[in-house]
Amino acid sequence: MNRSLELRISFQIFSKVFFAFYIVYSNVLSFSLFTIRGLSTALLACAVMLQLLHDKVRLHFDKSFIALLLFALYAYVSGFLVAYDFDKALSTLLSFVEYLVVFYLVICYIISDGKPDFPMLVFILQALLTVVFMVFRGVGTKRISISDIVNVNTIGTTLAFAIGFVLYLLIARRNRPINWVIGIASIAALLVGILLTVSKKAIIGGAALIVLWIVLCYRSMFARIRLIWKLLILLGFVVTGVYVYRWFMSQYAFQIEVLLYRMDNLYVGDSDQARIYYIKEGFRIFLSHPIFGVGLNNARYYNMLKETYTHCLYSELPACTGIIGTFIFGYTLVRPWVIISEKRKSYKRIDQILNTRTKYLLAIFAVFFAINFTQIAFYAQNLMYVLAIITGFAVSAPLMNGQEQEVLNEKGSFAG
Numbered sequence: 001m002n003r004s005l006e007l008r009i010s011f012q013i014f015s016k017v018f019f020a021f022y023i024v025y026s027n028v029l030s031f032s033l034f035t036i037r038g039l040s041t042a043l044l045a046c047a048v049m050l051q052l053l054h055d056k057v058r059l060h061f062d063k064s065f066i067a068l069l070l071f072a073l074y075a076y077v078s079g080f081l082v083a084y085d086f087d088k089a090l091s092t093l094l095s096f097v098e099y100l101v102v103f104y105l106v107i108c109y110i111i112s113d114g115k116p117d118f119p120m121l122v123f124i125l126q127a128l129l130t131v132v133f134m135v136f137r138g139v140g141t142k143r144i145s146i147s148d149i150v151n152v153n154t155i156g157t158t159l160a161f162a163i164g165f166v167l168y169l170l171i172a173r174r175n176r177p178i179n180w181v182i183g184i185a186s187i188a189a190l191l192v193g194i195l196l197t198v199s200k201k202a203i204i205g206g207a208a209l210i211v212l213w214i215v216l217c218y219r220s221m222f223a224r225i226r227l228i229w230k231l232l233i234l235l236g237f238v239v240t241g242v243y244v245y246r247w248f249m250s251q252y253a254f255q256i257e258v259l260l261y262r263m264d265n266l267y268v269g270d271s272d273q274a275r276i277y278y279i280k281e282g283f284r285i286f287l288s289h290p291i292f293g294v295g296l297n298n299a300r301y302y303n304m305l306k307e308t309y310t311h312c313l314y315s316e317l318p319a320c321t322g323i324i325g326t327f328i329f330g331y332t333l334v335r336p337w338v339i340i341s342e343k344r345k346s347y348k349r350i351d352q353i354l355n356t357r358t359k360y361l362l363a364i365f366a367v368f369f370a371i372n373f374t375q376i377a378f379y380a381q382n383l384m385y386v387l388a389i390i391t392g393f394a395v396s397a398p399l400m401n402g403q404e405q406e407v408l409n410e411k412g413s414f415a416g
Contacts, residue, residue, distance in 0.1 A: 008054045012112060015050035018043050019105055020122045027126050027158075027381070031147035032133040044101060051108050060108050064332045064391045068100055071328045071378075075296045075321060083295025084302075092297040092379065099384040106385065110392030119389050120165040127162035128186060130155055131193035142258045144196040156202025157371055158382045159193045164209040164364040165389075166190070171217055171357050180233060188240045195248060198259045201374050205367050212363040217356055275311045275374065278303065282315025286322070293322035297379070309379070313372035316379075329378065332387070337365060339394040346399055358397065365390050 022043035030040065052059075072093060079089035106119045130146055134155070138144040143152045170183045187210075194202045249256060281303035285294060294302055299319040300309050310316040318326045340362055347355035368377075368386055377383040 008056075011050045011054040012109075015047045015054060015105075016109065016118060018047040018050065019109075020125065022047060023102075023122050023385075024126050024129060028129045028133060028146065031150050032137055044098070047105055048101060051105060054112070055108065060104070060111060062107055062391065062395050064335055064395075065100075065104055065107065067328055067332045067335075068103065071321075071325060071332075072097055072100060074325055074328060078292045078321065078325065079295040079298070082289070082292050083298045085298055086295070089296040089298055095381075096296075096378055096384075099378070099381045102381065103384055103388040103391075106388035107392040107395065110389070111396045114396055116389050116393050116396075117169060119385070119392070120169060123158075123385060123389075124162045124165055124186065127159050127193070128189055130158065131189050131196075134193055134196050138196065141254070143198045144255070152197040153199045153201060153375065154380060154382060156194050156197035156199025157205065157375060157380075159190045159197070160202045160206040160209065160367070160371075161364065161382070161386050163187055163190050163206050164213075164360075164367065167209065167213040168357060168360055168364070171353065171360060180236065184236050184240050188244050192244060192248060195259065196252065196255060198255055198262055200262055201371060203259075203263070205371055208367055208370075209364065212367075213360060216359045216363060278308065278310040279312045279315045282310035282312065282319040286315070286318040289319075289322060291322045291324065293318065293320045293325060296320050309376065311374055311376075313376045313378075316376045332391070333369075333377075336387075336391045336394040337362070340365075340390070340397070343394075343397050343399050354397075358393075361390060361393055 022040060025043060026040040075089070075093050075096070079086055079093065083089040109118050110116045133146045134144050138146060139148055140152070145152045145155060166183050166186050170179065172179075191206065194206050282299055285299050285302045288302075293299075297309065297320065299316060302319075303310075310319060317329055321329070340358060344355060344358040344362070347358060364386070368383065368390070372383070375383060377387060
């Protein structure tokens with residue numbers, strides 16, 4: 001192997017190691033185990049530098065990434081002009097810039113690997129470690145978190161999307177039994193974590209991802225599997241579910257009571273009424289400041305109940321950034337969906353596994369859109385990370401038409 005190529009491969013391997021450590025440290029370890037000033041920034045900077053060396057200092061300026069850069073620049077300029085509290089707008093923007101660097105690296109890794117598996121595995125790893133710390137060192141009585149300053153809903157949505165990524169990785173041409181064992185065990189652990197958060201959105205989102213996986217993957221994955229294997233897989237899920245339920249009831253009976261109460265008041269609880277109010281306030285603020293909005297994270301100063309955001313991306317975005325900001329950020333949301341939907345048309349009857357994976361990734365994206373009715377993507381690293389994975393897949397997934405389809409057809413005929 002060429003010495004230069006070996007060196008470039010080493011650069012990316014170390015970049016991925018630093019990146020994985022950064023994600024785990026900044027989202028889990030720094031809140032639960034130890035905190036070292038500046039370590040998070042140093043890890044992220046090393047990951048970026050090593051990836052640039054791997055790419056020979058060439059930047060992957062995907063259109064979605066460029067749009068997010070423009071959004072950040074616009075948020076700064078418009079915030080400087082219209083924000084009631086510019087310091088609040090600036091601190092929020094600085095966090096967004098950090099999320100944007102992560103967004104860039106995720107896309108780089110997916111383009112380089114030709115698949116989104118590595119970023120997904122890192123996301124799953126941090127989610128599983130979160131569950132470990134919740135079980136052994138969790139804080140809270142009604143709802144458990146890894147720290148007093150980490151929102152349980154943020155943890156819950158992270159665990160829900162981690163379930164989606166585990167299921168995505170189980171869609172493969174050849175899955176060994178050990179992969180199923182690890183996958184089922186991981187999903188069981190993630191479900192335990194979601195129940196500990198007692199997050200309604202996470203419970204609904206996680207359940208939706210499991211149901212959608214079964215519906216979308218049955219024909220391609222299970223239709224041709226022998227009945228005995230179907231029964232064994234089903235038995236694995238059932239036994240695991242019963243064991244987790246019995247263990248959870250014995251350890252966290254109070255959380256079950258809280259969960260039942262919250263689910264019983266799913267649409268009429270005080271928190272839900274407050275969220276509806278905040279959403280309406282967001283649109284009212286937008287109508288009063290339609291062009292530039294009121295500045296990033298400044299909508300909280302314009303509603304009747306001060307010091308809180310609107311709790312919904314689709315009202316916070318126009319309220320804070322106006323028509324211009326909504327158009328720019330909206331582009332980054334719509335573009336991956338359009339690209340992936342178009343590419344998926346070329347996979348039918350050509351590559352069934354890729355077609356199934358693509359359908360399920362769109363299902364994950366649909367849950368992402370639903371989650372943003374109660375959370376705000378550009379305020380949360382976990383949601384920006386999910387968007388980066390989907391965008392990276394859209395950019396890197398092959399478009400099979402013309403000659404490529406003919407080649408695949410010939411291979412299929414030869415194999416037959």
